[in-house]
Structure formats: structure tokens, C-alpha cells
Amino acid sequence: MAVPTHSDREKVVSKLPAGLQQDLKIRAAQHGIDIQHAVEAGITAWRGLGSNLSPIDTARAKSFSTWLPPGQWDGFRNDCTARGVSLVQGLSQAVHVWLDKNPSPGVQRPVIVKRVIVCNQKGGVGKTAVTAGTGEALAEDPDQLHPVRISKHFAAALTEEEDSPLDYEDLPGLGLNVLLVDFDPQSHLTKQLGHQPLPIEGDSLTKHMAGEAKGELRDLIVPVEDERFGDRLHLLPACTDAFLLDVKLSGVRAREAALERALAPIEDEYDAILVDCPPSLGLSMDAAAYYGRRRADEEPGNSGVLVVVQAEDSSADAYGLLTTQIEDLRGDMGLELDYLGIVVNHYDARRGYIATSSLNAWMDIKDPRVVGVIGDLKEQKEAVRVKRPLLAYAPRCDQSVGLRALAREIS
Known part of the structure; x- marks a missing residue:
């Protein structure tokens, strides 16, 4: 479900497994970006894939919301339908894609103690x-x-x-x-x-x-x-x-x-x-x-x-x-x-x-x-x-x- 308005973005309400939500929150913070931009990049990458990914267990998915550019959620919903996956499954896969493409940056260690x-x-x-x-x-x-x-x-x-x-x-x-x-x-x-x-x-x-x-x-x-x-x-x-x-x-x-x-x-x-x-x-x-x-x-x-x-x-x-x-x-x-x-x-x-x-x-x-x-x-x-x-x-x-x-x- 998309609900306007957040400046030039729209609010999206769906579900996401709790573990993925936590991983997304931590990884976005490690890279210094907002969760909304991480999800946006993940959806864009997922839509560009040439084949479906392995299913993710979404049985215990919990409520999740973020803000996306106008029209992205509607296009994503259509792609999920065309690929034969649920919206929650597609979103979970998109977040997983973003996590894979953006591994933990590692600890920044001083050159001299x-x-x-x-x-x-x-x-x-x-x-x-x-x-x-x-x-x-x-x-x-x-x-x-x-x-x-x-x-x-x-x-x-x-x-x-x-x-x-x-x-x-x-x-x-x-x-x-x-x-x-x-x-x-x-x-x-x-x-x-x-x-x-x-x-x-x-x-x-x-x-x-x-x-x-x-x-x-x-x-x-x-x-x-x-x-x-x-x-x-x-x-x-x-x-x-x-x-x-x-x-x-x-x-x-x-x-x-x-x-x-x-x-x-x-x-x-x-x-x-x-x-x-x-x-x-x-x-x-x-x-x-x-x-x-x-x-x-x-x-x-x-x-x-x-x-x-x-x-x-x-x-x-x-x-x-x-x-x-x-x-x-x-x-x-x-x-x-x-x-x-x-x-x-x-x-x-x-x-x-x-x-x-x-x-x-x-x-x-x-x-x-x-x-x-x-x-x-x-x-x-x-x-x-x-x-x-x-x-x-x-x-x-x-x-x-x-x-x-x-x-x-x-x-």
C-alpha cells in the first residue's frame, strides 16, 4: 500500500521478516545512508535481475514502512505479479539483494595506535x-x-x-x-x-x-x-x-x-x-x-x-x-x-x-x-x-x- 506524502516521496507500508529489518537497519547505518534509499536501491536492483531468486522465508514477516520515489512501488508491485511472487516476497528479495551488494564496510582502524x-x-x-x-x-x-x-x-x-x-x-x-x-x-x-x-x-x-x-x-x-x-x-x-x-x-x-x-x-x-x-x-x-x-x-x-x-x-x-x-x-x-x-x-x-x-x-x-x-x-x-x-x-x-x-x- 502506498500513502502520499513525504516531500517528493510516498510512504510505503508492507511486511518484512524481522531479521531482514534488523540487518537492513544496521547495514544502512554502517554505510551512513537512510533506510529509504537502501530499499530504493534494492528494488531497482531486483527489478533489473534477469531471473527469480531463491524464495526467502517470510512466514514471520512484520509490519514495515518506508518512503520511496513516486511510482516505484506501483512498478514494483506489477513486476512482482509478473514474476509470480508476493509483494512481501519480492520486497524481502530486494532487501537481500541490497545487503549482498553492500557488505559490511568493516572497522576503520587507526594507522598508528x-x-x-x-x-x-x-x-x-x-x-x-x-x-x-x-x-x-x-x-x-x-x-x-x-x-x-x-x-x-x-x-x-x-x-x-x-x-x-x-x-x-x-x-x-x-x-x-x-x-x-x-x-x-x-x-x-x-x-x-x-x-x-x-x-x-x-x-x-x-x-x-x-x-x-x-x-x-x-x-x-x-x-x-x-x-x-x-x-x-x-x-x-x-x-x-x-x-x-x-x-x-x-x-x-x-x-x-x-x-x-x-x-x-x-x-x-x-x-x-x-x-x-x-x-x-x-x-x-x-x-x-x-x-x-x-x-x-x-x-x-x-x-x-x-x-x-x-x-x-x-x-x-x-x-x-x-x-x-x-x-x-x-x-x-x-x-x-x-x-x-x-x-x-x-x-x-x-x-x-x-x-x-x-x-x-x-x-x-x-x-x-x-x-x-x-x-x-x-x-x-x-x-x-x-x-x-x-x-x-x-x-x-x-x-x-x-x-x-x-x-x-x-x-
């Missing part, structure tokens, strides 16, 4: 939650759709009334191979993802950085298990010996490069490495920042520093100290060290003027710019309590959709 240094010398701003959530979003299944907040609208909506609408879009997962590095001796990232810190008498990242390694670093890495991440999300757990890292680094040759030397052997196994830094401005932060520098032939913005703050005054003071250290490193060592942006975390407009005015102040900073605003909601705390990844525990909560938008901003 993306290195994201998540930092702020102030504790309690949520660096760990942002590290974990961003890594989870980068690793999600590319053959499934996930709700993503449309980032160009979030700032205006969050600074208006509490019930302001936010725009969302279902997009395929990014499907990257991701390593989360717990660089904080407090081990919050390790524990939140359901793992135990490495024993102090054994091997650790600290020992690899200090030249005291007992084995291969990859042997310390553990998977973050959930079907939405496949085998794409891994964790390098922390060890409490990291409390001694600054002391150990003081006697290490080229100490700024110590983290890079430790991680270099496993870099080829990952598309992105995210480092959850401790609240420190010491030598360990120097090593982390150096690791995030732009390498030869690396595109600007592929790697760099992601600064997590809160919408309150003490975060602004800590931000000033951190950026001073980064600028000193840039100048003293001649580093090309990019800012990937600022993430305003734990935001809650209900806290009134302090929160909203602070958010506006962060928004006013144009270099680096705000690339994410993550709400202060219960789902993150619940995920921590049950030791599960947030995007697995509450994949459709506002924090999850915001973290997906953040991952796309920096990917």
Missing part, C-alpha cells in the same frame, strides 16, 4: 569512569546498533531546562581492539571491572617501566568479558607498587619514555590504548604525557591528553596546574602533545548556578574544547557496585549514550 591519556591531578573527578566508559564505547560490537547522543546538541540542551530534550541516534559500534591501562596505584579501574590488583611480589607495569621485569607484559593482561565487546576489550591491571613509581623512575635512563618502552611490545595488538592516570603531577605523569605525544607521521588528534573535570571551581584550579605541566613538557622536550579535549564529568544541572555557570565557563574554553558532558547518575555507581562495565550494565542510560558520543568525538 591511538593513545589516550586520561588525566587530572585532582582526585574524585571520575577519570576512571571516563577511561572505562570510553574504552568500552570504542570496543562495542560493530554489527549491532547502540544509542549515541548527538554531540552537537548536548551542550545547548544541558545548559537549558532540566527536561530539555536530547537528540539520539542508533549507530553501529566502533569495534576497535582496546587496552585499558590502570596506571593508578589505587587500582580503581581494575576493581571496578571485576579484577584484582596484581600481587606486589609478582610482575607489574611498574617493574617493566623500572627495568625490573620478571616476564612478558602481555602475560599480565586480562579480558573484560561481555558479549558486546567480544574479545576486543582488555585490561592491564594495576599493582600497589605503583606508589613507588616516581622514586623508581628517578634513577631510570630517559625516564619520560619509560611507559612507552614498557607498552611498545604489545602496541601492535591494539587499535587504542587508554591510560587511567593517578591524581599526580609527578614523574609518572611526565611518562604518561610523553606516551601520548604525536609521533612521526601520526595525524593530529589521533593521540593525546583527555582532561576530566567537574563543573565546580576546584577543578578549574587543578586544570591550571595540569596544563602548566603539559606546556612545560611541550617546551622543554619539544613535544607535539595534543589535547583531545575536556570532559565535564558528574554534571547535574539541579545543583543550580554553581554547576551551570561552571559548565558555561568550560564551554568558553575553545582550545582545548569540551568534547563530552557526562551526567552524575545512579547507573555508574550501580555498575561499580556490581563490578560490571557500565555499557554492559546499563547500555541505554544517559551516561552510556554520552560516553559513546565522547568516543566518537576523539576517534
